[in-house]
Amino acid sequence: MTGMNAVEVHGLNKYFKAHHAVADVSFTVPAGGSLGIVGESGSGKTTIARMLIGLERPSSGTIAVMGRDRSRPARSGSERNARARELQIVFQDPYTSLDPSQSARAAVDEVLRHHGGLSSAERASRLDELVDQVGLTDRQAHARPRDLSGGQRQRVAIARALAARPKVLVLDEAVSALDVSIQAQILNLLADIRAETGLAYLLISHDLAVVRQLCDTVLVLRRGRVVEQGDCGHVLDDPQEEYTRALREAVPVPGWTVGA
Amino acid sequence: MSADAPAVPLLELTGLTVDFTTEDGVSRTLLDGVDLSLAPGEALGLVGESGSGKSMTVRAITRLLPRAATASGTIRFEGADVGAMDAGALRGYRDGGVGLVFQDPRAHINPTRKIGAFLTEALVRNRHLGKKEALARAEAVLAEVGIDDPARRLRQYPHEVSGGMLQRVMIASVLLAEPRLILADEPTTALDVTIQREVVGILDRLRRDRGMGMVFITHDLDLALAVCGRVAVMYAGRIVELRSAETLHERAAHPYTLGLLGSRPAIDERSERLSAILGRPVSAFEAGPGCAFAPRCSFATETCETTPPPLTEFDGGLVRCGRVEEIHAHRKSEEANA
Numbered sequence: 001m002t003g004m005n006a007v008e009v010h011g012l013n014k015y016f017k018a019h020h021a022v023a024d025v026s027f028t029v030p031a032g033g034s035l036g037i038v039g040e041s042g043s044g045k046t047t048i049a050r051m052l053i054g055l056e057r058p059s060s061g062t063i064a065v066m067g068r069d070r071s072r073p074a075r076s077g078s079e080r081n082a083r084a085r086e087l088q089i090v091f092q093d094p095y096t097s098l099d100p101s102q103s104a105r106a107a108v109d110e111v112l113r114h115h116g117g118l119s120s121a122e123r124a125s126r127l128d129e130l131v132d133q134v135g136l137t138d139r140q141a142h143a144r145p146r147d148l149s150g151g152q153r154q155r156v157a158i159a160r161a162l163a164a165r166p167k168v169l170v171l172d173e174a175v176s177a178l179d180v181s182i183q184a185q186i187l188n189l190l191a192d193i194r195a196e197t198g199l200a201y202l203l204i205s206h207d208l209a210v211v212r213q214l215c216d217t218v219l220v221l222r223r224g225r226v227v228e229q230g231d232c233g234h235v236l237d238d239p240q241e242e243y244t245r246a247l248r249e250a251v252p253v254p255g256w257t258v259g260a
Numbered sequence: 261m262s263a264d265a266p267a268v269p270l271l272e273l274t275g276l277t278v279d280f281t282t283e284d285g286v287s288r289t290l291l292d293g294v295d296l297s298l299a300p301g302e303a304l305g306l307v308g309e310s311g312s313g314k315s316m317t318v319r320a321i322t323r324l325l326p327r328a329a330t331a332s333g334t335i336r337f338e339g340a341d342v343g344a345m346d347a348g349a350l351r352g353y354r355d356g357g358v359g360l361v362f363q364d365p366r367a368h369i370n371p372t373r374k375i376g377a378f379l380t381e382a383l384v385r386n387r388h389l390g391k392k393e394a395l396a397r398a399e400a401v402l403a404e405v406g407i408d409d410p411a412r413r414l415r416q417y418p419h420e421v422s423g424g425m426l427q428r429v430m431i432a433s434v435l436l437a438e439p440r441l442i443l444a445d446e447p448t449t450a451l452d453v454t455i456q457r458e459v460v461g462i463l464d465r466l467r468r469d470r471g472m473g474m475v476f477i478t479h480d481l482d483l484a485l486a487v488c489g490r491v492a493v494m495y496a497g498r499i500v501e502l503r504s505a506e507t508l509h510e511r512a513a514h515p516y517t518l519g520l521l522g523s524r525p526a527i528d529e530r531s532e533r534l535s536a537i538l539g540r541p542v543s544a545f546e547a548g549p550g551c552a553f554a555p556r557c558s559f560a561t562e563t564c565e566t567t568p569p570p571l572t573e574f575d576g577g578l579v580r581c582g583r584v585e586e587i588h589a590h591r592k593s594e595e596a597n598a
Contacts, residue, residue, distance in 0.1 A: 040455075206453065252480060
């Protein structure tokens, strides 16, 4: 297993009729690595995430996660489960991805049951561990989504994703909708989880500062094409492409003045 | 401001409070005694998280509060009491005094009518312009907000243009009314960063050219600092710090402002750990009897929990913190030792 890439994508293309949404995109995420995919609306970043989790089928190209090809739909339930154990996703708005009638614990327990192999005692202890790992209190763990804040709901979504013990976590704008002070908590939590578990991250984001905080490497995407990719520090500090520079300069920072 | 600047502020809020009555008849405070003054032509930022009351402030200023909400305190626009305006005066105030730019332009534009009809409606109805003249004016303003081929845009429907373009159309519609004050509520939050830069650039240029005042509401402290001369940081329905944008990074003194500054990851370096603030932001009605920020504040004492601190002058700004001097001295000594 050593040296194996967690994610390998080669020559990925996606057409929606005549629209070339993803054009010849290739990247790798090493095991335990962290890649940020950055782009604005229409860049294709969400389409890439959807192909990774199997919601869209690539028009051409290959996707492999932990060495297992997932360019084509899974042909059996066990294949689908195996893929789910390798890669999980956390979306921007956990409110729409959590069942409103389920408590946080029940939502996480559902995943543990599905992936099986645990006795009820083992499940209970794994549940405690997950709830603790994402920093939810016992009371919050028994609450329904509507009684939780945005940050707490996102912690539930992360616990749910971790329950399957994946090797890769896709974070699709997972901190974008959070208040600034909560976003910082979740970014710290995600950094801790990666350090503890050696999980690989694939962060889809429009926010360069968030990518810098969480990722080792970055890929800049525009209109479906890769503009620039490489080490986060190199690309952001010394962008080689004009578009990357424009993105970088559009971020308000101390001393930034308006000017169109 | 020069010495002969007009003595009457463009906008003055005194003790502005908004209470909301829930369906069960429970009264909840959303905005708690906001004092603010804006000079003609000045840009002021209101920055805060969920529940801070920043959007409620704008709704109160325009008297567009939800039915179940009531405002107290006073709002003066060019000296006139907005709360006491009759229907006619209120219409004049909303049609020509203040202009509103919202986060989501698509929610505030009729999708079944062309952009030209949207832009000229008020000119024809309120200013009694002929249709041709109104269209010519709309075209000129579209050009002013940086829209290419404005004549063609006037014939398009809202769904035919991008979000960034539509936000410019909204700004153009506000400009056509020639307001003295623009209220911009998260006007660029839904836009891509490169488009955000263009749109705030346009807002800033037009505001300066036309000498309009602006209240700019955002969750993004650095954006507010770039666009505004002064910035008010709000928490739980109150202003907790107010200072010039130029000095805020250097002189921020309220623990919440400091926390916000530490929460944002930097673009030019990765920090070992973000100095996140514990807990979550609360609304005014959830706050305790003392300082609303005390439960999340690492400097809080028992006194903080029980005694509400006033907004007082400190280091060239206004700060609502009972321990501001001690905290400042403590931080300075830590900096000196570092």
